[in-house]
Amino acid sequence: MTYRVLILGASYGSLFGTKLLMAGQSVALVCTRSTAELINRDGTVVKFSVKGRDIDVASTKLPGQLSATTPYGVDPAAFDLVVLGMQEAQYGSPGVRELMGRIAKARVPCLAIMNMPPLPYLQRIPEIRTAEVAACYADLGVWQDFDPALVTLASPDPQAFRPPDQPKNVLQVGLPTNFKAARFAGDAPTAILRALETAIEDARFDPGDGQGSGQSTGSIEVPVKLKVHDSIFVPLAKWPMLITGNYRCILADRMIPIKEAVHGDLQRSRQVYDWVSKLCLGLGADEADLVPFDKYAKAAEGLGKPSSAARALFGGAAHIERVDCLVRRIAGQRGLSFDTLDEIVALVDQRLAKNRATPTA
Secondary structure (H helix, E strand, O other): OOOEEEEEOOOOHHHHHHHHHHOOOEEEEEOOHHHHHHHHHHOOEEEEEEOOEEEEEEHHHOOOEEEEEOOOOOOHHHOOEEEEOOOHHHHHOOOHHHHHHHHHHHOOOEEEOOOOOOHHHHOOOOOOOHHHHHHHOOOHHHHOOOOHHHEEEEEEOOEEEOOOOOOOOEEEEEEOOOEEEEOOOOHHHHHHHHHHHHHHHHOOEOOOOOOOOOOOOOOEOOOOOEEEEOOOOHHHHHHHHHHHHHHHHEOOOOEOOHHHHHHOOHHHHHHHHHHHHHHHHHHOOOHHHOOOHHHHHHHHOOOOOOOHHHHHHHOOOOOOOOHHHHHHHHHHHOOOOOHHHHHHHHHHHHHHHHHHHOOOO
C-alpha cells in the first residue's frame, strides 16, 4: 500500500523522506519557496556511507513520488501521516503556524522526528506535569489543538547535515542509525507506522555500479531504518545523549565538538548520562528502552562537529530547542537536581539573552 506522507522540513526531513521514497511511498516536503522550486526541479540527494562506499541516493532514481511546497495552501487532510522534521521554534513561524493549526483540525497522525518532544506527546506520560514545562517551548500555542492520541515521537538518532558547499537539496548523513518511534495511542495510526517500518526494511537501492548484492544485481541495503516500539519511553533514550553530548558542546565563550564534550572527561560524561537515564527510569522507562552509555560513547567518537544547538547559539539564534530546560524542569517535579544540568541551562540562557539583545542585520 502507498501512503501519502507530508514532511515539515526539507533538510533533516529529506532523510526520512528518502527512506520513504525508496519504499515506494508518496512524499511532500514543506519548505521555503526557493527550496521547493529547487527540489521540484532537481529532486533531493542524500549522501550515505555504506560499508566504506560513498553512495548518493537521488530521489529521481527512487520508485516513490516526491514533491515540495510552501506551507501556504497545503491541505493536511489529503495525507495519511504528517512527519514533523523541523526545529521546535520553527513551528511558530508565519505560514507554518497556520499549517500546524490545519493539521490539528484535520486530525492527521503526526510523527515527530525532533529532539524537543511535542507537548502533546509528553501529555501521554502520566508522570509529567506538562503545564509546568510549558515555558521551555518557543510557542506553546502551536500545540494547543493537537490530540495527544494522534502525536508520537521518534528518537532522531541519525545525524545528518547540509554540506556548506552544496545546494539546499543535498544532505550528508554522518551517523546512519535508526529512527526509534513509539507507537501511537491507537491501533489504526500505529498500523501505518508498522507498514512503513516493513516497507523501509524491505527497500533496496541500486547505485548503478554493479557492486551490490540482494534482490537484484547491484541492489544494496541502505542504513537508517524506522523501528516502531510499543513502549512510549523509547524515544526518551535521546535525552541522556543530548545532555551528555549535544548541550555540553556549549561553553561560555566557544563551542566544542560532541566528541570532545563526551570524551574530554569520560568519567564525568558517564555520571551525567547515568543521572539522566535514572530520571527516565523514574518516569516509567525500562532499562531495555534506553541505550547503554558505552554504546553511546562509541558512537560519539565519530561526532567531530559541535551539535546543531551549539552551532545555532553561536550563530546568533534567538531560539533553540530547549531539551536542557525540559529535562531540568521534569527533574524538579521529582525533587531532583544536578549541578551540571544547572550549568548547562544557565549557559544557554545567557547566550540566548545575548543573541536576543543584539540587533539583527
